[in-house]
Amino acid sequence: MITQVPHPVLEVHDLTVSYDQHPVLWNVDLSLPAGQLVGILGPNGAGKSTLIKSIMGLIQPTSGFIKIFDKPIQEVRTRISYVPQRESVDWNFPASVLDVVVMGTYGKLGLFRRPGKKEVQIAQDALEQVGMSAFAKRQISELSGGQQQRVFIARALAQQADLYLMDEPFAGVDMATETAIFQLLQDMARAGKTVLVVHHDIHSAMNFFEWVIMLNLHLVASGPKDQVMTEELLRKTYGGKLNLLTQVTDLIRKQDFNPLKS
Amino acid sequence: MTLDTNALLIILTGALIAISCGFLGVFLLLRKMSMTGDAISHAVLPGIVIGFFVSGSQRSLEVIIGAGLLGILSTLMIDALRKKAKVQLDASIGITFTLLFAIGIILINLFAYKVDLDQECVLYGEIAYLPIDLWITPSGLNLGPRITWLAGLNFFLVTGFIYLLFKELSLTSFDEHFSSAIGIPAKGVNMALMSMVSYTTVSSFESVGAILVVALLVVPPSTAYLWTKSLIPLLRLTAALGILIAILGYYLAYWIDSSIAGMMVTVAGVLFIGSALIKGNWPLGHRGTSHSSPAFDS
16 A cells, blocks of 8 residues: 655665665555655654665665655755654763754754854754753753654754654653644644654654654555555554554554454 | 973873873763774784884874874774674674784784884883983974874864864764764764874874773773763863873872882872772761762762
């Protein structure tokens, strides 16, 4: 169930990625429309982060290619933003919240140029959007996990990009914050931005995403939520993973169909 | 205890070297690469010998270039061992710098008849001879101690480097992936930093020696990091410590008639231990009301 779209913002063609000859992504081929909030679902080790990193050009694919806004990534880097996993950095780094968010503007600034008033203003607006203005001067080592995550999202916002790639932005975030951030992402999508989110929770995925990519080494599905969030495709994606299967049955119960009958 | 010109020159030179090393050391520390600085300072030896052999002079550009190339080579080798051969970082550092250093020793022995390179000098340095090693132009003009000029040039270049690339250095130290993602070349910035470390090592080895350069790269930034959690104050404090170390090191060495470079590093070590005693989480120290210091967690 893979829906291809005309005039995509992002196209991935026959992408295969392997680490030490061990494939982690196999023949992924998809395209995404603009202005959508897109969820990437799949069990652990399905290649979700690898897909994001390949799109960002941080990993060399074994084969295949990627086009963003119909161009190779190198030509459009300033239009793409990236939120890495929170654990990928050391939060003891001596910097304030504002320092980190200003880093989002560095790509557009280019080499040697220093951030000025304009960049600080952009960063402060981004902090406002994620509800972290009060923490601007705080050292990042003094933040909670959810606050760190919001700082990373603010940094991405400060980039003022058109395509956002977020690697598990909701890991360690409480429900209230998750809903607030989801609403922010929905607003961004409505404003024409495309937002790709690696996500774990199928329930909130049902509620918030408009387009869903399901991944398990292979691409299982890519299309509008209503068409791809089916029992069959979820089973195909998570098949065999017990604890996740429970979540799937929860979902099925919610949707009012009985797997034993079908 | 006097403040004559010689004392002033030695202190000035020591402070310039300590600040240059400290500034670079701050970024090595933040990248958790302090021991890479150690590796570079030893791995440059074959480059120095080859540069010396090619040019026939210890004071030539070839020596600096040779050392710079070897410094970059050692960084690449450490990286390759770690990523391609899957060797632990500490082990790959140990393998790389001992191998290159040993090759340097063998080269010194092989070329010993042609190269007047004092191993003692490379390893330990002697800042005390600085006032008699003058830079005299062909026309006979005495411009003062050569090593002070070298240290000044080094200080100027290191400070300029950090000033120009401050934004890139801090971003790549904090989040390498993000910086690559937004188009700031993390690998290039890293190579530039490693080149500066190599150059600084060579420029300083005559005065403080290759071993003691390591101490200046690691100890003052680590001490400052115990006291502050912001980058700019961290750099300022590191510089202040560098000056303090040079002054105290000189006078204490003068007082007990010992090695100035050795005393500088001893002072640095004592300052670090003192700071660690004050700022660390010692179980006996502030029981009950202890404020945890995140610096010690990492």
